[in-house]
């Protein structure tokens with residue numbers, strides 16, 4: 001019985017220690033997993049890829065220009081919230097990357113991603129996407 005209680009106390013101490021504040025936590029790190037300048041043929045698919053560390057369930061916001069177009073909390077079961085007018089093309093993959101399926105020319109532009117984790121700060125990255133037409137225009 002005493003042995004048992006000792007074991008229990010030891011376990012409780014471990015739990016309490018694990019719950020103690022660890023001081024300042026490591027800041028989250030965010031980087032592009034591929035090129036930050038992408039080009040794609042109209043109608044094609046492309047992914048603006050991110051990789052990150054030290055953040056298992058950070059909140060992520062993808063913007064086109066200044067407008068938020070997709071938001072998600074990584075690893076939640078709720079689906080990403082996508083701009084309704086762009087949802088036929090845009091998606092967020094499980095790792096937070098922005099996916100385009102069947103892009104049209106008007107998806108060209110500057111995109112940015114912002115990742116935030118309470119206590120670990122905010123990180124942002126910029127991308128440029130160019131969608132080019134199927135035919136080469138020769139203007140004489």
Ligand SMILES: *[C@@H]1O[C@H](CO)[C@@H](O)[C@H](O)[C@H]1NC(C)=O
Nearest residue numbers: 043044045046100101102103
């Ligand atoms: C783009 O992705 C969609 C859905 O995954 C697929 O059906 C289609 O074949 C892909 N298109 C190209 C050009 O790879």
Ligand SMILES: *[C@@H]1O[C@H](CO)[C@@H](O)[C@H](O)[C@H]1NC(C)=O
Nearest residue numbers: 033047049050051093095097
């Ligand atoms: C993220 O997921 C997409 C699609 O599932 C995949 O193409 C890409 O390689 C992944 N990126 C990383 C950094 O794992």
Ligand SMILES: *[C@@H]1O[C@H](CO)[C@@H](O)[C@H](O)[C@H]1NC(C)=O
Nearest residue numbers: 056057074075093094095096
């Ligand atoms: C969160 O998602 C990433 C990418 O899908 C996965 O590797 C990781 O195991 C997940 N973590 C948790 C705690 O579910």
Ligand SMILES: *[C@@H]1O[C@H](CO)[C@@H](O)[C@H](O)[C@H]1NC(C)=O
Nearest residue numbers: 110111112123124125126127
């Ligand atoms: C991203 O672009 C914005 C607006 O053009 C700029 O203010 C910001 O410094 C850029 N951030 C990075 C990390 O390059």
